[in-house]
Amino acid sequence: MNLSLTVNGVEHSLDVPANTLLADLLRSQLRLTGTHVGCDTSQCGACTVHLDGRSVKACTVLAAQTQGRAVTTIEGIGSPDDLHPMQAAFRDCHALQCGFCTPAMILRAIELVESGSALDNRTVREGLEGNICRCTGYHNIVKAVLTAGEAMQEQAR
């Protein structure tokens, strides 16, 4: 089937089989391999991307369901020379070890901050309930989100 969507600001027009998952479209067709697939069944959150600004698990969205919509992946939010404040905070707070969960954590955390909800230890942990990390024990992830949250909310003011 024919599909048009915007990924990281670039318009794409593609011909894909109907059973293509958004995660596979991003990784295999568009070669945006920062979106990871951990479980394939909506449990781990490693495949989280933004669909029209909302975080979704790309392993549980059909490419067909993104017709005419805008997708943002980790490749679209910052670059090595110009990190997004959330990326910078993850680096500064040592919020990653193997890094497998990190792109998804960052995208989910950005939506959490941008939603404008009050940020504290509890709300951040609840907000990241859909993202599993097997390495860090979460403490430094929470610290990074709180740090970046302050910086981002400061910037927005």
Place this chain on the structure above:
Amino acid sequence: MNPFNYHKPSSLAAAVALHRDAEDPAYLSGGHTLLPTMTQRLAAPSDLIDLEGLTELTGIAAQGSVLSIGAFTRHAEVAASSEVRGALPALADLAEGVGDAQVRNRGTMGGSLANSDPAADYPAAALALNAVIRTDRREIAADDYFRGLFETALAEDEVITRIDFAVPSRAAYEKFPNPASRYATVGVMVADFRGAVRVGITGAGPCACRAPAFEAALSARLAPASLDDAELPAIDFNSDLHASAEYRAHLVRVMAQRATARIAAGTD
């Protein structure tokens, strides 16, 4: 995932017609139950009929004593809706506790009710809030809707369009979430309709149910202690690796008492 034909009908009538003509079709709503079952190859429909964008299935409207919610409304929209917060804060709380943020950004109320997972949250609300489930062809009272494990009164090709909830004077939902999935190990909604109390229970048995003895006791006196000795509903309690039947039976009473305590304290 096995191949299938994907359809995006532009009208409700077209959706139903596509369903009738296809070999082994399935409606697609938020996809957060259906797509994981397809990736695990537990289901392999020949045709997916996407319900997104059908106007009959969208919108939230408070009309007097009824709050009407379109079947395609996503959990996050229910949680964030000022209409729902205003008329039925207990329902907004319930929606906010479904799964995780990503699940709430996709999953829909209609999909949840159509699926009738024994551990889903909305069925408890549908029963406690005396909901009317509207479909493309009729209205079904929630009391007649839940039939068994993943079994509802819906016909194969029937589409839920809206859910009309009766607005109580006060209500509260308490669940004991499975720590991994956040599904309800047991969830109980207590709703007070000016002295007539309804209790909806999910997670406990094969499908959501009411608790007649709890309702009688709470209608006589709305206090947690009224439930100390009230009879549990006569159902086959689920037993699995998450909780034994005895533990679930215990949780039903505790969750009902916690919900009652919140109502009695006037915080809901």
